[in-house]
Amino acid sequence: MVPASNIVDPVMGPTSISHHYQNRVVVISGGSSGIGLGISHHLATLGATVVIFGRSQDKLDAATAAIAGQGGNAVGYSVDVRDAPGIVERLADVAQQHGPLDLVIAAAAGNFFAPADKLSANGFKTVIDIDLIGTFNVFSAALPHTRKPGGVLLAITAPQAQRAIPNQAHACAAKAGIDMLVKCLALEWGAKGVRVNAVSPGPIAGTEGLARLSATPEIETAVRNNTALKAFGEVSDIARAVAYLGSPDARYVTGTILDCDGGMRLGNFPSL
Numbered sequence: 477m478v479p480a481s482n483i484v485d486p487v488m489g490p491t492s493i494s495h496h497y498q499n500r501v502v503v504i505s506g507g508s509s510g511i512g513l514g515i516s517h518h519l520a521t522l523g524a525t526v527v528i529f530g531r532s533q534d535k536l537d538a539a540t541a542a543i544a545g546q547g548g549n550a551v552g553y554s555v556d557v558r559d560a561p562g563i564v565e566r567l568a569d570v571a572q573q574h575g576p577l578d579l580v581i582a583a584a585a586g587n588f589f590a591p592a593d594k595l596s597a598n599g600f601k602t603v604i605d606i607d608l609i610g611t612f613n614v615f616s617a618a619l620p621h622t623r624k625p626g627g628v629l630l631a632i633t634a635p636q637a638q639r640a641i642p643n644q645a646h647a648c649a650a651k652a653g654i655d656m657l658v659k660c661l662a663l664e665w666g667a668k669g670v671r672v673n674a675v676s677p678g679p680i681a682g683t684e685g686l687a688r689l690s691a692t693p694e695i696e697t698a699v700r701n702n703t704a705l706k707a708f709g710e711v712s713d714i715a716r717a718v719a720y721l722g723s724p725d726a727r728y729v730t731g732t733i734l735d736c737d738g739g740m741r742l743g744n745f746p747s748l
């Protein structure tokens with residue numbers, strides 16, 4: 477009897493996710509808390525060197541120390557995704573130090589609960605700048621340093637991209653822009669050997685993003701009931717989806733939005 481770990485499937489070839497991230501270089505904006513931190517932990521546990529961008533040095537230090545405490549390898553750099561020249565400079569440094577970038581994740585975002593008629597021009601612009609333009613800044617600066625072929629660019633989007641949600645005009649517009657950006661870049665950069673995809677989390681328990689949209693227990697219940705599964709997701713659900721899209725298991729997948737949202741994008745008819 478051949479041990480299961482030594483069997484090579486004639487169709488699938490050697491299995492990949494658990495081996496793929498050994499010595500790979502992963503960059504993640506917004507990897508210092510919440511969903512991004514969960515992704516950072518997971519990919520570091522799988523063997524990647526994880527380079528984290530965020531604004532607060534204290535949050536970066538706490539994140540990299542936690543990953544090191546688990547035996548992983550992570551470094552953090554304070555940089556704002558709205559600072560396009562700063563991102564260009566930092567990614568060039570990272571590539572010089574660590575080599576080609578295998579997976580670049582744009583997870584940084586800003587959001588708040590605000591009716592559109594109470595939103596200033598700067599409030600709307602701020603979310604577009606961080607989410608949509610910040611994602612473009614990270615991807616375009618990463619492209620020259622991304623492994624070719626085989627590199628992957630991955631955005632974190634949201635169901636707001638596909639479904640109008642009250643008090644979320646700014647986030648809906650920004651995330652819808654990200655979804656189309658992902659498709660356009662996948663189309664243009666596929667021939668360079670780079671895949672471009674997104675993961676769309678639904679409401680994820682214990683995160684800042686969910687807390688900001690659930691001011692009261694009643695609203696939290698309504699948000700949960702807005703998913704088809706009537707449940708919040710976990711950070712680990714998103715980390716697993718990212719690990720799949722960033723690995724060769726997804727080598728023929730590009731320009732896709734992987735909805736990991738409990739069905740939130742589908743809409744809901746509570747009275748039916």
Ligand code: NAP
Pocket residue numbers: 505506507508509510511512529530531532533535555556557558582583584585586587606632633634635676677678679680681683684685686
């Ligand atoms: P979070 O904990 O607040 O994480 C946001 C991260 O982005 C932090 O590391 C933050 O660090 C960084 N960041 C924010 N603005 C930045 C900027 N201008 N430049 C660089 N880094 C910046 O939020 P989260 O709830 O986990 O959300 C993470 C991602 O998942 C976001 O893209 C969000 O839209 C998406 N998402 C979340 C949910 C949810 O239920 N939580 C649902 C759907 C989609 P600093 O503050 O130190 O900069």
Ligand code: COA
Pocket residue numbers: 585586587588589590594595596597598599600602603684685688
């Ligand atoms: N409602 C309405 N407008 C708001 C707001 C709210 N709750 N919070 C901020 N704004 C407006 C501000 O009033 C300002 O507009 P103004 O100049 O016309 O007054 C504009 O947004 C920028 O605010 P500022 O605080 O200067 O932005 P910042 O760049 O320091 O921070 C935010 C960006 C506002 C998105 C901040 O909440 C943030 O850093 N968030 C990151 C964490 C996060 O949002 N996590 C969840 C991710 S889904």
